Amino acid sequence: MTYEFLFGQISQKQSYLCVGLDTDIRKIPAHLQGLPDPVFEFNKQIIDATADYCVAYKPNIAFYEALGKQGWESLQKTIAYIPKTHFTIADAKRGDIGNTSGLYARTFFDPASSGLDFDAVTVAPYMGSDSVMPFLDFADKWVILLALTSNPGSTDFQRMNADGAPLFEQVLKTSSEWAGKDRLMYVVGATQAGEFQRIRQLVPEHFLLVPGVGAQGGSLEDVSRFGMNAHCGLLVNASRSIIYADNGSDFASHARQEACRLQQEMARYLDLYCR
Numbered sequence: 001m002t003y004e005f006l007f008g009q010i011s012q013k014q015s016y017l018c019v020g021l022d023t024d025i026r027k028i029p030a031h032l033q034g035l036p037d038p039v040f041e042f043n044k045q046i047i048d049a050t051a052d053y054c055v056a057y058k059p060n061i062a063f064y065e066a067l068g069k070q071g072w073e074s075l076q077k078t079i080a081y082i083p084k085t086h087f088t089i090a091d092a093k094r095g096d097i098g099n100t101s102g103l104y105a106r107t108f109f110d111p112a113s114s115g116l117d118f119d120a121v122t123v124a125p126y127m128g129s130d131s132v133m134p135f136l137d138f139a140d141k142w143v144i145l146l147a148l149t150s151n152p153g154s155t156d157f158q159r160m161n162a163d164g165a166p167l168f169e170q171v172l173k174t175s176s177e178w179a180g181k182d183r184l185m186y187v188v189g190a191t192q193a194g195e196f197q198r199i200r201q202l203v204p205e206h207f208l209l210v211p212g213v214g215a216q217g218g219s220l221e222d223v224s225r226f227g228m229n230a231h232c233g234l235l236v237n238a239s240r241s242i243i244y245a246d247n248g249s250d251f252a253s254h255a256r257q258e259a260c261r262l263q264q265e266m267a268r269y270l271d272l273y274c275r
């Protein structure tokens with residue numbers, strides 16, 4: 001998917017919501033548990049309920065890998081089911097020596113090899129440029145590089161002083177030379193709202209994938225005020241607060257209500273800050 005198409009979807013839907021498909025088999029409502037593929041059935045109903053209000057879906061790969069072969073099949077079916085208008089992110093946080101990264105890239109980007117055809121994959125920058133480049137070898141596909149994550153442990157290394165600036169700033173400066181705004185995004189946690197202005201000075205045009213609203217308590221308003229640019233430049237993810245809004249037989253309509261609530265808030269922020 002191109003940068004222009006993604007921005008077109010955001011403008012049309014007045015939404016920069018990414019629904020996180022962190023589908024934990026232990027949290028799926030009881031009435032789905034007896035079906036042959038409860039994870040896919042749950043995802044299908046969540047996608048049907050939320051597609052009008054979001055522009056992206058982000059399955060976290062851990063939730064599928066933990067189930068072995070059955071989990072991989074549920075993931076393949078889920079990706080095939082998501083409408084082509086929606087940006088798809090494999091949240092896998094990969095990155096390794098070049099030839100290994102090349103195989104990770106095939107896993108998520110080459111349907112002939114793995115049955116998966118994601119638009120983007122999350123990648124850890126720690127191993128440097130040669131661990132990231134193999135993902136960028138796939139035309140039209142995106143890398144989403146971890147910059148400043150939402151979790152408490154983000155202070156352990158990401159904020160360490162490296163040549164007079166926090167390490168995450170060096171990640172942004174160096175990696176923004178590897179690819180432009182049309183192939184590279186950055187993960188910045190919603191819990192890090194105080195850093196968005198500085199981050200926007202370093203990468204004014206790149207999209208930021210922002211997890212951490214909802215269950216982790218980040219502020220959608222602060223993220224939008226300080227992180228938005230003239231092409232929105234934000235994909236804000238919420239997983240648990242949407243998909244587990246309710247665990248009864250009516251779970252999908254509760255998910256739809258929560259996605260709709262976030263979309264309406266986003267429409268206001270697009271009006272105020274997308275300039």
Ligand SMILES: O=C(O)c1cc(=O)[nH]c(=O)n1[C@@H]1O[C@H](COP(=O)(O)O)[C@@H](O)[C@H]1O
Pocket residue numbers: 020022060091122148149150151187188189211212213214215216237238239240241
């Ligand atoms: O790369 C991510 O998506 C990610 C980065 C980060 O810094 N923090 C973070 O929470 N995530 C992911 O975003 C999702 C957040 O889920 P909720 O907290 O349930 O909305 C999970 O899949 C996390 O793995």
